[in-house]
Amino acid sequence: MTQRTVIAAALAAALGLAAGAAQAQGQGPIKIGSFLAVTGGASFLGDPEAKTLRLYVERINKSGGVLGRQLQLIVHDSAGDAKQAATFAKRLIEDDKVDILIGGSTTGETMAIVKMVDEAELPFLSLGGASVIVEPVKERKWVFKTPHSDRLAVQKVYVDMKARGLTAVAIIAGSGGFDQSCRKNAQELAPTMGMRVVADETYAPTDTDVTPQLTKIKNAAGVQAVLGCGFGGITSITAKNYKQLAMTQPFYFNHGVGSKQFITGAAGGAEGIRLPAAALLVAADLPDSDPQKKPALEYAAAYKAAFNEDISTFGGHALDALLIAVDAFKRAGSTDKKKVRDAIESTKGLIGVDGIFTFSAADHNGLDEASFKMVVVQNGEFRLLK
Amino acid sequence: MSLLEVRGLTRDFGGLRALDDLGYAVARGPIHAVIGPNGAGKTTLFNLIAGIYVPTAGRILIDGQDVTALPTWRRARLGLARSFQNLQLFENMSGLDNVRTGLHRHEPASLLGAMLAWPAIRRAERAGRKRAEELLAFVGLEAWAEVMAEAMPYGVLKRLEIARALASEPRLLMLDEPAAGLNATEKGEIDGLIRKVAAAGTTVVLVEHDMKLVMNLAERILVLDHGRRLAEGTPAEVRADPAVARAYLGTGHAA
C-alpha cells in the first residue's frame, strides 16, 4: 500500500489542503496575480517584468497601499511555457483568488489563458506583444495589454526606411515567437506600405554565428536595408557579424534589442543601428515638456538603484500594467471585478512609461503611437532619432 | 534426412578464418558432441547454426530446409534451441518467467490480443504457467520459481537455461559448455539431465571441454581443430584417432 500513501501525501502537500485557502473577500490585501517567463528563453522579458512588479508593489505599499489596503503580489515563473502559464493562471484565479491578473510575458502564454479569464470574468492585463491578444475586442472583454503592438514596431521601421528612400528590405529573424511575429508582420505589411521583402533568413536563438545568413543577404540582389527580428545574445552576435562582413546597408532591428546588453554584447557592431522603442529607452533625450520624461527617468533610476541593472523597455510594460491596475482600483473604489474592468476600459490619459494610455470599448491596447519612437545607437548609447 | 546439416560452412573474422569449409550432419536421436581445443571454431559453429553470425560461405539446413538466410528467431521457430557459453538469462525476470519465455513459439504473441485480454491468451497463460512449473520440476528448480534470475547462483542458472530452452520443445537442442564452471556434483546432475532430455526424444548437440562427460554422454563426436574437421565418429573411434591425440597434446588438453 506504499503507492497510495505516496500519492496521497504528494497530493495533499501540493494542493495545499491543509491551508485554509478561502480568505474573507475585501478585508485582506488586494491580490495581484502574475505569471511571467522569469526563466527560460523569454526571460529577457519576464525577468525585468517580475523585478519591476516587486519593486513597485513594495513602493506602493510603503506609501500606504491602494484604497487603504496593501497590495499582495503573487508571481509564478511560467518559464515561457504556455501549459505552465495556464496552470499558474488557474491557480491564481481559483486558489489565490486574485483580484487582477498581470502577465504572460509572451503572446503564447497570454493566448493560452484568454478563454480562461473570460470565463472567470477577471480583469487581465497582458504584457504580450501581438495584437491578436486584444483583437477582436468583442471576444476579449476582460483582456487588455500594455506594450505597443509588435505590428506598430514594424510600421515604424518601414516608415523610417521609406523616408530614407529604402524600399527593398531583407529580413533576418530568430525562430522564437517574438521574432517570428515581427517577421510575419514585416511580410504582411510590406505590400501595403510600398516595401518589398527581397531576402528572408532565419536563425535559431541558440546559434553561435549568423555569418552564413548574412552573407546570403549581402549577396542577394538589390537589398537596400536589413531588418533584424529578435532579442537576446544572438542579436548582438548578428550585429557583430554584420560588422565583420563589412555590410553597408542600413541595419534596423525591432524593439527586442532595446536593452544596454545588446550594445555592449555587439562589441561596436551596434553602432548606427536603428530601432523602434518606447520613449522610456531614451527618456533623457526627450524634451522637458514631454509628460513621459519624468516618470521614465524616475523608473530608470529606481530600477538601477534596486537591481544595479539598466532598465529594458520590457520592465516598463509591467510597470504600466501595475499603474493601470492601481488607477482602476482607485476609480472603481473597490476590487469588484466588473467595476475594475469597466474602470480599466475607461482609463484616460494615464501617463505610463511606455506612453499615454487611453482605453475604450474598441481599443484594449490604448497606447498612443507617438510614444513609440525611432531610436539609433550612437557612441554606445540609445539616442532619440530626430 | 539429417535433422541438421551444414555444407561448406566458412566464416572469417577480419583476416582470421574461424571455420573452414566444414561439412557436418546431425542425425535425429542420439546425443552429439563437438569438441576441439580452444579456438577450434566450436562456438562459431553454434553461432552460425543459430543465426547469430552470417556465414562467409556455405549453407545450413534444418530438416532439409535451407535456413542460411533466415534470422535467428525464425530458425528458433523451426525447433532450434540453445544454451549459451556465458549464460544469457533474463536477469530482470523470475525463474518461472524465464522458462515461460521459452514457451514463446507455441504461444499466441499478439500484442493487441494481450492488451485486450482475449480469452485465448488468458487460457494460454494458464496452460503455459503449468507447463513452465513442470519444466522447472524436470530440471529440479521448483524452489527457484519466484526468485529473480539476477539473484541465482551459477549452477542454478545453468539448469534454468536448459529448462528455458526445453520449454520451446526443440527438435534440436544445442548446449554450449553445459558443464563449464560446475563442481563434480553439479556435473553429475547436468549429465543426468542431458540424458533425461535425450531420452524424452530431443536431439542434443553439445560443445564441451570436459572429456569425461563427453565420452560418457555422446554417441557421436565431431572433433574440430583450427576451423576444420579433424575427426568424426563414436567416442571409441575418436579416442583412437592419432590426429586427435596430437591436436590435444599439442595444446596441452589431455583428455
Next chain:
Amino acid sequence: MASRHRGLVLLAAVVLALPWFLANKFHFQVAILIGLNALVCVGLNLLIGYAGQISLGHAAFFGLGAYVPALLVDKLRWDSSLALAAGLAAVGLLAFAVARPILRLKGHYLAMATLGLGIIVAIVINRELDLTGGPDGMSVRAYRIGDLRLRGEWTWYWITGGTLVLGVWLAQNLIDSPAGRALRALHGSEVAAESLGIDVAGFKVKAFVISALYAGLAGAMTAHFLQFVTPIEAGFLRSIEFVTMVVLGGMASTLGVVVGAAILTLLPQLLTGFHDYEHLVLGAILMGMMIFLPKGLVPSLAALWTRWRAQS
C-alpha cells in the same frame, strides 16, 4: 484477484476518491495534467521500463497527437473523433516508419537518434508558421461529440481518469502475457530472446508504436482540455520530462510511473515559492532521488518495505 489487477483497483480507487479532496478547478486541472502525463508514462514505460529501449523523443508523438487533430478540426472542419483517429494514425505511422532503423541502435546511440527525431518534429511544428501558428502556439477547439462539447474540469477529470485506468489495464494485460514477456526478454538479453523464437526487431517496433500511441492520445487530450497548444509540447525538454517521470517513479512499475508523473507535474507548483532558487532545488531533488533511489521511487520504497517487514 490476479496480482496484476491489484494495482489497477488501487488506481481506480484513487481516481474515484480524489474529487472529494479537490477544492477547486485549479486542483482539478493539476489532477488532469497528472493523469495525462501519467498516460504518456504508462506507454513509455512499456518501451523503456519493460523493453529496455530508451527514447528521448516521445514528446514528438505527444506534440503530433496534439497538433494533427487540432489542425484537421481547425482548417478542414473535420469531426473531432475522426480527426483524433487520423491524428493517432499519423502518430502510429510515423512511429512505425522510423522504428525499424532507429531501434537497431543501442544505448546512447538510440538515445541520440530518438532525441534527434524529437527535435526535428518540434522544429517542423515551430517553423511551419502558417499552418501551426509557430512558436506562439494555436487555439484548439473543444472536442465535440455531435452537439455535445467536452469542456470544463469536471468533464475532463472523468475522461482522463477513465482513460488512464483503461490505459493501465491494457498495459498490465500486455505485460502479463506472452508478448509482454517477449518485451522483457529482449531487455534482458536480445540474443537469448532471438534464440527462443522472439522476433526482437518486430517487438521493438511494436513497443515503440504502442508507446507512441499512448503519447499521441495524451497529447490530443491535453490540447483539447487546455484548448491551446504550443510547440513546447513537442520539444526536447518535454521529452526529457517524460523520461524523468518514468525513471523517477520506477521503471517497469506501472504504478511507479504514475507516481513519477504526479511528482514531476506537481514539482513546479510546489517549488514556485522558491523563486530564483527553483531550478537549483529542482536539480538537487532530481539528482538526490536518482542517487538514493536508483530503481525509482516506488520499487525502491517497496523493496525497503519488504525488508523492513522481514526484519520485524
Next chain:
Amino acid sequence: MAEFLQFLFAGLTSGAIYALVALGFTLIYSSSHVINFAQGEFVMLGGLATVGLLAAGVPLLPAALLAIVLTAAAGIALEKLAIEPARNAAVVTLIIITIGASILLRGAAQLIWGKDYHRLPAFTGETPLEIGGATLLPQSLWVIGVTILIVLGLRWFFGRTLLGKAVLATSHNRLAAQLVGIDIGFVLLLSYGLSAALGALAGILIAPITLTSYTVGTMLGLKGFCAAIVGGLGSGAGAVVGGLVVGLAEAMATGYVSSAYKDAVAFVIILVVLVFMPSGLFGRRGTDRV
C-alpha cells in the same frame, strides 16, 4: 568563391566549437561509459566564471585559469557526489542524474551571475582578417588552433603517458584495469575533472564569439553530443571530425539551401549517419560474443 569561403569559415568556427564540447563528452564516456548531459554547463561555467572574475578586477589570464580550476572542481564534485554513488545504476538513470546536475548548475549560475548575457573581450582584437574576399575573426583562429592543440595533447596523453594509458585501460575493461593495480576511482575523478576543464576552456575561448549566459550550455551540449555521436563515442579524432561535419553542414545548408531549418541539420545528419553506421563514423563496431 568568396561566398563559399565565408560559409567555410563559419562552418569551421562552429565546427571547432562543437568539437571542443564533443571532446569533453568523449573523455568522460571513454573512462566511465556515461554520457554527461551536464557537459554543456561546464562550457557555460567556464565562460561566466571568467566574466565574473574579470568584473571583480582579476586580469584575463588568471581569471581564465581560475575559472578552469573552478569548473574542474565542479566536474570532480559531480563524479564524486553523484556519479560514483550511482555507478551501478542503469544508463537512463545516469542520464537523468546528469540532467539533474545540468538543471542545478544552470540554477546556480543564474543566481550567481544573473540572467543577462555577457561578452569576453577577444584575445587579439576584433579586426576581421580578410582572406579571399571572406572575413574571419582572429578569435576563430584561437578556437581552431586550441582545438588542434587539445587533440594533439590528448593523443600524447593517451598514447605516451602512464596515466593516459590507465584511463584507456579502464575504458576497455574496468575489472582487468583494477586487477593490474589501476586506481579506478582516481582515473574517473581525473577524467571528469579534465573533461570539465576542457569544457571551461571551450567556454572561455568561444565567449568572445558567441557571448555567454546561463542558458548557453543547453544547445552547445546537445550539438556537442551530436558531434560526439557522429564521430563515434569514445574516439577523440571522431569527436573532432563529428564537430566539423556538423558545423560545416549547418553552414553549407544555410548558405546553399535555406536557413529556415538550419538548427535541424545537425539532427538530420545524426539520423542519416546512425541509420547507415550504427556506431558513428569512427565507433567500435561490437559483435555480440555469446
